[in-house]
Amino acid sequence: MSFSRHAAHWGVRSRIALKRWMRRTLFLFGGIAVGLAAILMAFLADYAQAAFGRVLSLSPYLALLVTPLGFGLALWLAVRVFPNSQGSGIPQVIAALRLPDQEARAPLVSLRVALGKIIVMTVGLLCGASTGREGPTVQVGGSIMFAIGRWAPFRQPGFLLAGAAAGVAAAFNTPLAGIVFGIEEMSRSFEMRTSGLIIGAVIAAGLTSLAVVGDYNYFGSTAAVLPLGGAWIVVPVCAVLCGLAGGLFSRILILFARGLPGVVGAWIKQHPVVFAMLCGLGVALCGLASHDHVYGTGYEQARAIIHATSSVDHAFGPWKLAATLLSAISGIPGGIFAPSLAIGAGLASDLSLVFTHVPIGALVLIGMVSYLTGVVQAPITSFVITSEMTNDHAMVIPLMAAALIANAASKMVVPEGLYHALAKSFLKTHADREPREKPIPGLTL
Template sequence: MQRLRGATQDAFGVWRHRLLFLAGGVGVGLAAVLMAWLADAAQGGFRQVLALSPLVALGLTPLGFALCAWLARDVFPNAQGSGIPQVIAARQTRQVALRRSLVSLKVAIGKIVVMSLGLLFGASTGREGPTVQVGAAIMAAAGHLTPERVPGLILAGGAAGVAAAFNTPLAGIVFGIEELGRAYEARTGGLIVAAIVAAGLTAMALTGNYTYFGTSDAALPFSPGWIAIPVIGALGGLAGGGFARIVILFARGLPGRLGAAIARHPIAFAAACGLGVALCGLISGGAVYGTGYEEARALLHGTAASHVDFAPLKFLATLFSAISGIPGGLFAPSLSIGAGLGAAFQGWFSGVPVAALVLIGMVAYLTGALQAPITAFVIVTEMTQDHALMIPLMVAALIADAVSKAVCREGLYHALAHILLERHGTEGRPSAPASPMPS
């Protein structure tokens, strides 16, 4: 009888934990929908302000960046940047207090609030990266009764965040394995899938089943036009790797007086970065503000003319936003930069449709910036349902990854996570051998 009672209690405990995890997945889906709505509303509000005069950005954006940097540093610490380095560091560290500070519900709330404020002031940032940190925080909170499983829950929550933000469940799984985990853990595999299903179904119930950029049927049969793949792949890898290297350099701290000045006056530096974004916005006619989602979608479907200066100006605006220290992700802006890069080659390669060039550019630049080639081509394929381009996108990702590694020897998110752990006086618990930092 006592043995039966014990077995019943064990079974109840297992199902209680599973229900908590399921509730966490639903929470991630709700958070993803909320963040998408807030991001759209914030960008719409900024466009309304610019309608009064584009010059308003010269004052509003620097002040907004200063406010966001102050909130992220002093009110919601550990909410800076995309949030993915914090999730990686939380999985690696042995310090429970540090882990909780990196993926707490307070940080999640701050992330949502300040990320939305950044877009309201014209930042060239995305919401998908922050959804990873928010998702990890929600799942970690849901599993507080099983602390030994928290690292796996953080992984599951982050993966679910990507899946719900883009409506790409396969990409969520791949991202969890390739970028957050850097190694497959069999005991957390089911947990990742369950969280992604719960989050994805919740988001789908509220927003419907959709493809992020709309469907594309672009194809690229094997022909001389394939020369576009190595050309755009190499350029995307070069630009993305350069972006990552600069961001890592600023995160470590610039040498000399300039670096010391930035360290002493981070809020003023954020304001200066905001001014840089505003100038890029003025030159581009307002095209580089915000996530870049609408611009990338228009380029993909041929409803907007491609401008050669869009990609470099969006690159600069995203770089200023990334090094400023304000909360915001890189996924959507990177896809927008890649779309502009690919579209700039329209007419250069005979017989290659512009949609194919745009998708190759997206994969190439995203791979170059993140050094996560599988995630890049899976997420772009799943976002557009364009399976005809799968092989060309794989080739572009491989080329971009090789070029990016020649420029920046460590992936952006993992380098930032190592810097974060170093500053907290811990080396963490690496899930894979750390690559040398770029020199």
């Protein structure tokens, strides 16, 4: 080989190596950025809920004024100032992953949308919305990684998917669940050539969270065990009931998102802000009926039920479901992951009145997995994320069984997963791929 051909050969190999290492470096830095964003959103969510709690300490009836006005402001900001920031944000990322080019994806996962998501999500929690921050973290994470991918000097595939997975990992401190979520829910497929990069981004986001807030389990560690034998009857019973409830939640949400028929649907389309305020009023009434327990993410209530640190309010589950449904159909930015786990915990605690021989901790974990699976129809993600959040490996097999049963029960009510059904509306807006689906009128989840 001549010197010139040898030099050309090494030049090509050097450029390939440079691209490869730059790609890996960008994924790692992106993961760190997503981790920091998740920590910021967690801090803002906690601050907003504490501030609303101080308002309620003056008088719980102030919610009848603050919550409707806050819902109206949040939806106005989401529609007029930060379009495409409505709802959980996961459908937007799924739609962006399916769109063919970068320019079509940009309106759904831009840094402007990410900023709006953080701001308006905080506004919602500040006025008592029954929403979570984990879904919004997925859209924010995807937006950050998408921006890094667009700025990269070389074309870099996989950034958007990695950002979404890293968002789940950092939000719940569940790295394995982040990877599973990226495979099962976000992509419904997996490119092996990007697997190492996605895992690297998840690791970077997880380490960032670990370095800043320390090692923790989202709901604390539990030692719940479901004894083999008669106690296992609770698995199919709880899974079916919670799976059906989650499927019903999804069906109603999809119905409102696509637009109700007739006069009611037309009115909502023409007056989305007023409708959001009415939903806020409904949430405030749920709060009064539940003694202020249904506001916010539901983290404290779910943790208390799991660890039995306070007496169980058997009305919590139904009221939390109603408040979360009203918050979701209003269209304001906010996720349903954490509220769904709280609803599942509340509904399962009600079953403890019947299954008195089953440990409450085990029953509650089964309810959480079952209801979350019923809502999102992602059974693997549901049992992995619950197992990681509680660090309870003894319950893995019962949780897996509950997730599969709940998934089948949910499909009897709604044939398609919530996020993918809602993503079709965004695809319809940007590309004529789903001619039978109607775009979201006024509110976009």
